[in-house]
Amino acid sequence: MPAVSMPAQAPALAGDRDWWRGAVIYQIYPRSYQDSNGDGIGDLAGIIQRLPYIAGLGADAIWISPFFKSPMKDFGYDVSDYCDVDPMFGTLDDFDALVAEAHRLGLRVMIDEVLSHTANEHPWFSESRSSRDNAKADWYVWADASPDGTPPNNWLSIFGGSAWQWDTRRQQYYLHNFLAEQPDLNFHNREVQDALLEVTRFWLDRGVDGFRLDTINFYFHSQGLESNPALPVAERNDQTAPSVNPYNYQDHIYDKSRPENVAFLERFRALLDEYPAAAAVGEVGDAQRGLEVVAAYTAGDNRVQMCYSFDFLAPEKLSAERVRAVLESFGRVAEDGWSCWAYSNHDVMRHASRWAQGESDRTAYLKVISALLMSLRGSVCLYQGEELGLGEADLNFDDLRDPYGIRFWPEFKGRDGCRTPMVWEEAETNAGFSTGRPWLPVAADHRPLAVNRQEGDPHSLLEHYRRFLDFRRAHPALAKGDIEFLAAKGDAIAFTRREGNEQLVCAFNLGDQPAEIDLGEGDAVQPLSGHGFAGGLEGRTIRLNSYQAWFGRIA
DSSP states (O other): OOOOOOOSSOOOOOOOTTTTTTOEEEEEOGGGTOOSSSSSSOOHHHHHHHHHHHHHHTOSEEEEOOOEEOOOSSTTSSOSEEEEEOTTTOOHHHHHHHHHHHHHTTOEEEEEEOOSBOOTTSHHHHHHTTOSSSTTTTSBOEEOOOTTSSOSSOOBOTTSSBSEEEETTTTEEEEOSSOTTSOBBOTTSHHHHHHHHHHHHHHHHTTOOEEEETTGGGSOOOTTOOOOOBOOGGGOOSSSSOTTOGGGGBOOSSSSSOTTHHHHHHHHHHHHTTSSSOEEEEEOOOTTTHHHHHHHHHSTTSSOSEEEOSTTTSSSOOOHHHHHHHHHHHHHHOTTOOBEEOSOOTTSOOHHHHTSTTOSSHHHHHHHHHHHHTTSSSEEEEETTGGGTOOOOOOOGGGOOOHHHHHHTTTSOOSGGGSSOOOOOTTSGGGGSOSSOOSSOOOGGGGGGOHHHHTTOTTSHHHHHHHHHHHHHHOHHHHHOEEEEEOOOTTEEEEEEEETTEEEEEEEEOSSSOEEEEOOSSSOEEEOOSSOOOOEEETTEEEEOTTOEEEEEEO
16 A cells, blocks of 8 residues: 555544434535536535535535546546545545545545446556466456357446456456456455455545445355356346346346355454444445345444445336335345435436426425435435436537446436536536536536525425425434334325334325325324425324325324
8 A cells, every 4th residue: 555644633523333324425426516626627625615515404424426546437436546536636635624624514424435346557457467477466357268269258247248358468358347447356365355444444544434335246256257147028127227238138146246245344344343433335236136135235233334226216216105115125124234215326317307307396296205215214315416406417429428328328328417517506607616617518407406596495495405304303213213104095105203202104295196194093193393394184184285295293
């Protein structure tokens, strides 16, 4: 590991080991959040500038997508130096200042660890590919060609084509589950695990409070390199990859979600537990077994604290039936596990475009489904701009930067549409994001949704998020409580949340027609205020107009 300066003192928040349970985590995609120097690319200094906004929103923590040194083939998810900041984002001193300011504002800091693979420009890979007998020869996944020269098996890359790339120096194939420029590390090698744990320790010593673990279920592969079986057509779905991608044609039982991963996650958790209150959330990309993998990775208290799968990040529209099915399924397979729910992030079409387009009142719909998200049992990830109601930006092909979108255009337009710059000031140059030309264009239809247009307007989506996060904080049962579903019809959903002596009833109408929910016989229920919804209780019946919610406390 290179010698680097360390902060004189790593500032920290109070050591609450349970802070992550029910936390609201605000994701920042640094290239697109705030540019401080006019080069058109967001940076760490820009994030520092906007931390008061996030604290004012009511988030508990921030998750910053990768800012490490990188050739940027996959915009930071191809790391060439795990222990330094890419100059386009700033310096290690900037990062230390960010941690200090976030902690001063009461925000915890989580960073994105990309452990399953590196950039092909990482020194580890340069050494590994140099020969078959060097010190790091086995740090990546190498395999001989089949007798006919083709790859060793049928494994596919999420970004299209074979997951194997021929290397002329070693005259072998190496594995890449993503771009060919992102070779996969060999987690069966204990030295690789040790090196990555030291990277983790480096950032913990700098004061970070936790990690988002990219592609957590891709760490291990089957050493037998067996080909994946075909997946029956009826079982294919587009939760992990777009429907046009043949990646969905396989049952990925040999190239990811391997049982060996649990032992590494226990090593990882043991390292976290050396620190006062460090936590991690893992990204599970598995379209067939996502909830089961989340359950396995979060079981007990010696693996990662929480994970998320793609249940609510997939194209399938949110519905009361689906939400209940997912939550109840998770409760069955992961009684002691913990999930982190999200509707949007930097990898999927924004949910305002996926789900709200056909609704009669777009803003009202986004309000009620956001309140539902923030009322479910689990932690919550919010993606920058969703609190403004930003939809997917419609970009021209010439504007695309994402290799995924370029590969599958136009049937799949990639991830650039959800990564365009944050809009702060409607009338300012580039909506206040940058004084220079942004790396992606500012969407014209995003400008009227800018922060300065919504702040102070009690009817705006932004003020709704602030109001509801205050309401959530005032009722611990919403953050940490158990959940039990109640009978409801149509596109209405209701449940109780219980924590200690507090038991709440939460009811939501996701549809554009009135709905009623009968509470039946039971204890008295007292309506709660402060959430901003206008649903009502008549006797033992909750009456909800379209896109409304109601909350009460059971006496």
